Amino acid sequence: MTAPVWDPRQYLRHADHRTRPFRDLLARITPLPGEPAPRIADLGCGAGNVTTLLAERWPAARITGYDNSPQMLERAQxxxxxxxxxxxxxxxxxxxxxxxxxxxxxxxxxWVPAHTARFPRWLDALTPGGTLAFQVPGNFDAPSHTLMRDLAGSPRWADRLGGLLRHADAVHTPADYLAHLAAPGRTTDVWETTYLHLLQGEDPVLDWVKGTGLRPVLTALIDDPPAREAFLTEYRDLLRTAYPTGPYGTVFPFRRIFAVVRTAG
Structure with a gap:
């Protein structure tokens, strides 16, 4: 499968809502062993906007943001x-x-298949008392994703888009993450939160997913603008029914899963 082509400007259109889970994650990270100048790796730094929050929290830290998207890294620079x-x-x-x-x-x-298999190596790379922390979306059974997958697998689109999108097993349950991360000597904190984002504007849920979950579809149809617009129109109409506009905006429930693991010091 071709890697999605990312659009930093589209992604950042909902930056305030997207960074809130990261701020909540940071709030659960206790002092680091290397303070006041810890060494930090930000995996999947994207456009670098959340990496700057790390620099605000630890101004003397040496921080490296890692990403595999040239478009995002160009923006992050x-x-x-x-x-x-x-x-x-x-x-x-x-x-x-x-x-x-x-x-x-x-x-x-x-976006990383079998990512729990990476945890042991990352934990081994921590200094004594170091921390591994992450958050992932847990909304793959929400209408925003089920409608997208169903449409991509429908007779009209299956030959081009069938099997392209991530399914519910893209992330694990909180209990599964706890089982993979907890061990003697570690302090392990796993939880979930559902945010009720109140989005503004026309078709805001479509605008949101165009920056993230819809990227594989947009990439697959990048050389066929008429097909791209046809898919977006069908999907938009489904989203309008699933997420109706209310008197103060469009409510977009979004579940997130968090984990913070501190190793023995």
């Missing part, structure tokens, strides 16, 4: 500085070449 850099890497194969006080990942692992 605007945030680079003496202690903050960005480099290309794929989380599916990334092997830490040094130790880190914090390895953090924001809304990435759902």
């Amino acid at each position: 605007a945030h680079a500085g003496p202690l903050l850099d960005f480099t290309e890497a794929d989380a599916a194969t990334w092997e830490p070449s040094e130790t880190y006080d914090l390895i953090v990942s924001n809304a990435l692992l759902q």
